[in-house]
Every structure is written in structure tokens, then in C-alpha cells.
Amino acid sequence: MFSTPTHTVYTVSRLNKEIRGVLEQGFSSLVLTAEVSNFITPASGHWYFSLKDDKAQIKAAMWRGNNRHQRYRPTNGEQVTVRARVSLYEPRGDYQLIVEHMEPAGEGQLKQEFDALKMRLAAQGLFSSAYKKPIPKIINRIGVVTSATGAAIKDILTVLKRRAPQLEVVIYPAMVQGKEAHLHLINQIQLANARNEVDVLILGRGGGSLEDLWCFNHEQLAHAIYQSTLPIVSAVGHEIDTTISDYVADVRAATPSAAAELVSPNSQELHNQISRLIANLYNAFKHQLNTQNSIATQWGHRLNLCHPRNQLNQQSQRLDELQLALHQAMQNRLHQHERMINQSIASLMRKSPDKALANSSHQLQLLQTRLSQAINQQLQAGKNALAIHASRLDSVSPLNVLSRGYSITKNAQGEVIKSISQVNVGDIITTELVDGQLISQRQ
Known part of the structure; x- marks a missing residue:
């Protein structure tokens, strides 16, 4: 039945080649928004990855001649917008996109803005370790700039209650999300510096998306942190989150709880340290006392020899x-x-x-x-x-001297008095005569 002239006999290679031509002619160029996954870069320099949404995915490739001009390099999980043409990889018959241009979409755009601001502030010296203030070794009062009802303040208070319940906490409530949030944070930082009632400030909030944390990437807030006379610990989001505030602050903590751990001494460790210091002081005092007793014994022996x-x-x-x-x-x-x-x-x-x-x-x-x-x-x-x-x-013989009418006068410590300047009014003195002693008091 296949030998009739009305049926064209294809090979797999021919079929894939013709399908490729149809796809490339039918979709000469298109713009697509999707999430990057399975991103790899072999030695050839080409990029191979998948583009997907919540229901489907497609393989994609970006040749080295195109990607070397890209200032943006994607990572898995990022949303991107690509300009591509539809094609087919003939040896395997895989349907794929040949990407000609790529740029971040949504959060990716924010990341570009983040990187640009980071570079600008770094050039201005705001991240330099030379200007970072040390956290005080002794802290009595901690200030917290965050939402008064958020999870961050609860975590901080829980850690402080466990580790150092004696520390006082001053909360400077502020918005930590939204367009005006950075202004609230700046005002509270300036207020804390004006009052100067705390030893260190914790600036932070709980985790969230890049958009949720974006107020902590504001340039004005970065300058407010840099200009603060109080040392500031930045504790924004989870451990994997990083904001401009983290780079400008004097110390960065992975989480609000970690910030509380950082600025608070452990009560048990403090007790143990005090116990060690007391023991060291006692041993030092005991050693010094033994040394002085030994010296006193040596001097007593020498004085006895000279008696x-x-x-x-x-x-x-x-x-x-x-x-x-x-x-x-x-x-x-x-x-x-x-x-x-x-x-x-x-x-x-x-x-x-x-x-x-x-x-x-x-x-x-x-x-x-x-x-x-x-x-x-x-x-x-x-x-x-x-x-x-x-x-x-x-x-x-001293006794012979005494028998001639002379005497020896000593103070209460047994020292021979050679001058009246050695005796103060009210001092008890002892006078040795040839046949006894007289005890008297200077008037």
C-alpha cells in the first residue's frame, strides 16, 4: 500500500529538517516571558536552559555570539523576557527556542537596580570597613527599628529574654514595607541618634520577596545608616536575603534572631566569666600574699641577725x-x-x-x-x-649606754625614733631605760 506514487516516503532526517523550516518561517521572531531553569554553560560558551511557566516548559539555547554581549547572566528561578525564534534540533527532533536577546523581568529588573545602586554606593565609600563602628563590649540598652507588630520584634525579644533579660529594649516603630517605608526608617534612625539613649541599634524585619524588602535598598536610607553615630546591626529578611542596608551597616546579621544573639551577652557565659575572674583575682591575691609573707620572713630573719x-x-x-x-x-x-x-x-x-x-x-x-x-x-x-x-x-653595749642616763624611744611599729617629725600628736611611743620601759603619748 506504500508503493503508490501518491505517498511521499520521508526519512527522519528529512522530516525533522522540513519541520524545522516550517517552525522557523512561521515564528520568525517572538517575545516570551518565563522562568529560567536547568541553566548550564558548557566549554563551548553557549547557554542551554529551559523556559517554563506553571503549566509547561520549552528548551532554549543562546549561542555564544549572542550571549557574550549580554550584561545580564540569568540564574535558575529568575523571571526573564527573551526575544527568540522557534526552531528544532534535528538530531533529536527537540523543539526549542533560539534566544537572541534576554533581560530580567519583574524582580530581575529590581535586581539590576539593586546592583547599580550597590556599585554606586561602594564607589562612594559607604561600604568601607574603615568607617564601620565596633559594637560596644558592654551593652545596657538596645534600640530596635522595625515594625512594632511584626515577627522580627517578637523574635528579637524572645532571644533577649532568654539570653540577657537584664537588658533594656527601646522600640522605634516604623513601616518596613511600602513606598514610604524608607522615610519611616530614616526618621526613626535619626530619632534614636538624637535621643542617644541606646548603645546599639538593630534595623530589620522578617523575610519576604525582593519587592517586600525593597525599602531597605533605598539610597537615602543607606546614607542615614552611614551617618548614624550609633552602631547599627542590619538584620533584614532571612539568611539568604541581602539588602543595601546590610552592606552599609556596621554589622550584618543573617536574621533578627541572630542580631539579638550578636548584641546580647549570654547570662550563663557572663556568670561563668565573672566566676573565672573572681577565681583569678583570688589566686593572684593569694600568690601576692604568699610572696609578701615570704619577703617579710626574709627581712625578719635579716633583722634578727642584726639585733x-x-x-x-x-x-x-x-x-x-x-x-x-x-x-x-x-x-x-x-x-x-x-x-x-x-x-x-x-x-x-x-x-x-x-x-x-x-x-x-x-x-x-x-x-x-x-x-x-x-x-x-x-x-x-x-x-x-x-x-x-x-x-x-x-x-x-647598749645596756651600758642606758646606764649612763640615755634611753631608746620607739614608735608603735617598733621603729627607733630619731626625729620628732616621726611622731604625730596622739601617737603611742615606748621609751626603753636601763631598768624597764615607759609608755607615753605625744600631746
């Missing part, structure tokens, strides 16, 4: 040593003379003639007399030397 009583004991011990040495010398001398006498007697006994005996007896008497005189002289010399040493010791 007059110890000096007297040293001199007395020396005197005892001299007396013992003198006695020993006398004994040695006596023994020496006794040996000499015994030797003389023995010699006389060997020479027993009477005359020699008589002469020897006379010499013996002379020697005994001389011996007795020598002994007396040695004893007298020892006594004289002993008396001289005793007199010298007595002359340096």
Missing part, C-alpha cells in the same frame, strides 16, 4: 673563747716550768756533792722565785687583757 642581743651573744662567745685560750696557755706554761724543774732536780741529784747541792739549792730558790714572779706576771697580764676586752665590750 644587738645577737651581737652581744657573739661577743660574749668570743670572750669565752679568749678566756679558755688564756687558761690553756697558763696551764701549758706551768707544765713547761714543772718539766724544767724536774730536769734540774734530776741534774742536781746526779751531782750530789754538798757544795754543788747548796749552790743548786740556792739557784733553785732563785728559779722558784723567778718562776713565781713569771707566773704572777702572766696571770696579771691575762687579767689585764681580759679587763681590756671586757671594758671594750662594755663600752659598745
